[in-house]
Amino acid sequence: MNESFLQACRGERASHTPVWMMRQAGRYLPEYQKVRGTIPFLELCKRPELCVEVTLQPLKRFDMDAAILFSDILIPIEAMGAELSFHEGKGPLIANPCRDAEAVGRLKVAEPANDMPFVQETIRLLRRELDVPLIGFAGAPFTCATYLIEGGSSKFFHETKKMMFGQPGLFHRLMDKISETVIRSLRAQAEAGAQALQLFDTWAGVLAPCDFEVFALPYVQRIFRKLRDLNVPLIYFANNGATLIDLSAQSGAHVLGLDWRMDIGDAARRIGRLAVQGNLDPLALFLPPDELKERIGRLLNGARDACGHIFNLGHGIHQQTPPEQVRLAVEFVHELSAR
Ligand code: 1CP
Numbered sequence: 001m002n003e004s005f006l007q008a009c010r011g012e013r014a015s016h017t018p019v020w021m022m023r024q025a026g027r028y029l030p031e032y033q034k035v036r037g038t039i040p041f042l043e044l045c046k047r048p049e050l051c052v053e054v055t056l057q058p059l060k061r062f063d064m065d066a067a068i069l070f071s072d073i074l075i076p077i078e079a080m081g082a083e084l085s086f087h088e089g090k091g092p093l094i095a096n097p098c099r100d101a102e103a104v105g106r107l108k109v110a111e112p113a114n115d116m117p118f119v120q121e122t123i124r125l126l127r128r129e130l131d132v133p134l135i136g137f138a139g140a141p142f143t144c145a146t147y148l149i150e151g152g153s154s155k156f157f158h159e160t161k162k163m164m165f166g167q168p169g170l171f172h173r174l175m176d177k178i179s180e181t182v183i184r185s186l187r188a189q190a191e192a193g194a195q196a197l198q199l200f201d202t203w204a205g206v207l208a209p210c211d212f213e214v215f216a217l218p219y220v221q222r223i224f225r226k227l228r229d230l231n232v233p234l235i236y237f238a239n240n241g242a243t244l245i246d247l248s249a250q251s252g253a254h255v256l257g258l259d260w261r262m263d264i265g266d267a268a269r270r271i272g273r274l275a276v277q278g279n280l281d282p283l284a285l286f287l288p289p290d291e292l293k294e295r296i297g298r299l300l301n302g303a304r305d306a307c308g309h310i311f312n313l314g315h316g317i318h319q320q321t322p323p324e325q326v327r328l329a330v331e332f333v334h335e336l337s338a339r
Helices: 004-009 030-036 041-045 048-061 075-079 101-106 117-129 141-150 158-166 168-192 209-230 242-248 264-271 282-286 289-302 323-337
Strands: 084-087 091-094 134-139 196-201 234-238 255-257 275-280 309-313
Touching: 004 196, 004 309, 030 041, 030 048, 041 048, 041 084, 048 117, 048 323, 075 134, 075 141, 075 168, 091 141, 101 168, 117 134, 117 168, 134 141, 134 168, 141 158, 141 168, 141 196, 141 209, 158 168, 168 196, 168 209, 196 209, 209 234, 209 242, 234 242, 242 264, 264 275, 264 289, 275 282, 275 289, 282 289, 282 323, 289 309, 289 323
Parallel strands: 134 196, 196 234, 234 255, 255 275, 275 309
Antiparallel strands: 084 091
């Protein structure tokens, strides 16, 4: 078993800086497109043998140091009672957005063993195949809440903020239910064999720090507090989170994921004993190889004093990324960080 990822999460020195990439299984790979050509996305997420195949696709091509479960942050949302569908080019849609007390009351706290058993089954199957650690994940409560309240993706988060500011009590009740679902989902994933857990807070960056502190962070803290006993690394990724970094450092995570907008060395100095994960601009994968290598070298150097560094992108891989560039980036990280 290649332990470099888990070592870096614990702040231990590994033989090289471990690397994986957000959305490493996905639409930039022709073999993923081939599977997707036969089945809609949401159905794919519910077929363990296909989720295993898709999770393994990037690991067959590239020397990644960790695998991430193929699933989606909206799976537990559907399990709570959201009428979820995905539309080509439009992203997720929820037919019954959750905007009043009745709707919040109707949502249930999901029970992973009954409501999403395919996730745990995928993990059990994957663990038999993998020789790198497997990362499980969930959406952070605020990010999940935006999808539930807006009814899909959003640009201005009008409905979310209307509830947050206008009916804070109701918003907190919704966050309670989501958080309990996330806790159960992540616990079930770890019990099935996930060796690290990441919370994706994709939309945290649309909040002012004062609102993040009141409406989002306490739930992240609760989730990590309740999962500490699992003894697996806990990773918090707040996208567009440069202004939230000092607060994020109080989340209870062992590792902070960073987007590319912040300097990794500055972030590492500010967060002290936590490990960092990140943070190459995903579009840097389009650079000519020599410039890509130079940039990766600078990033590794910037993170040299961090208490553990896991190399990653600052957000998900873009669909148009040439797979060959991903292979090169992984090679450069390993070559330049070999100790
Ligand atoms: O058409 C397709 O094939 C679907 C594309 C796709 C894929 C490959 C979606 C739809 N989700 C996924 C997989 C996925 N999603 C993974 C596992 C794969 C991996 O990382 O290797 C993970 C971890 C996610 C998590 C996820 N889903 C997030 C958080 C991370 C992030 O990118 O910020 C979010 C916000 C989603 C929601 C989602 N899923 C898919 C879409 C189109 C969206 C909406 C994004 C938006 O609102 O803009």
